[in-house]
Amino acid sequence: MAHELYTRTNQKLYFAGLALASLRRAEESRALNAQAQAMAEREAVLFHLHGALLGLCHEIAGFYRLPEAGVPRVERFLDAGLLCAAPSPELAELVELASQPETWLAELLDQHTRLFQPPQAPKKAKVDPRLPLIETVGLDEEEASPLPSTTQLEQWRQSLKDLALRFRESLTEC
Numbered sequence: 815m816a817h818e819l820y821t822r823t824n825q826k827l828y829f830a831g832l833a834l835a836s837l838r839r840a841e842e843s844r845a846l847n848a849q850a851q852a853m854a855e856r857e858a859v860l861f862h863l864h865g866a867l868l869g870l871c872h873e874i875a876g877f878y879r880l881p882e883a884g885v886p887r888v889e890r891f892l893d894a895g896l897l898c899a900a901p902s903p904e905l906a907e908l909v910e911l912a913s914q915p916e917t918w919l920a921e922l923l924d925q926h927t928r929l930f931q932p933p934q935a936p937k938k939a940k941v942d943p944r945l946p947l948i949e950t951v952g953l954d955e956e957e958a959s960p961l962p963s964t965t966q967l968e969q970w971r972q973s974l975k976d977l978a979l980r981f982r983e984s985l986t987e988c
Contacts, residue, residue: 819876823869823978830862830971837964856961857929863970864888864926867919870978874904877985888923904981918973925962 837855840848871891875883880900885891892912897905911919962970 819869819873820978820982823866823873826862826866826869827971827975827978830859830866830967833858833862834964834968834971837967841964853961856964856967859967859971860922860926860929860961863922863967863974866974866978867922870974870981871905871908873978874902874908874981874985878902892923904984918970921962921966922970922974928960 833855837852837859840851840855843851845851868886868888868891871885871888872883874880875885875891878900880896880902882890882896890896891905892909894909897909908919911917912923914920915924
């Protein structure tokens with residue numbers, strides 16, 4: 815493998831694609847552990863998409879020879895302070911996308927951060943103490959997955975891939 819910065823981004827995008835394919839197979843599977851496999855693959859896709867974003871940040875920082883080009887955290891690249899110290903249009907666009915909560919990049923970063931938070935029980939409203947303590951629970955009710963859907967993950971992957979290709983065109987020295 816070449817030791818060019820773009821190879822890591824490409825590798826992570828490829829790994830995300832493999833994990834997405836495994837996720838689709840797990841969702842179609844009737845195996846007893848299919849739900850656990852699907853959840854594991856969703857997390858793998860998020861992990862690799864976050865890695866691809868970090869790889870893209872390294873590409874940009876390497877092109878502009880930024881002093882913090884080897885930073886191992888995406889959040890450091892998306893800091894407005896770094897952008898002020900070493901402005902670049904590509905990092906400015908990433909910072910802009912990350913700062914607006916409705917964008918795909920902000921959602922990706924938020925979902926990746928949630929992977930490292932402990933599980934929390936859903937909050938319930940106070941109940942009338944006169945009601946019985948035993949609740950009836952339906953077995954058919956599926957718990958909503960806190961992770962994004964397969965379609966959303968694929969859209970994020972494609973958006974990141976398109977962004978990387980567009981940035982690479984502008985980063986090419988003439």
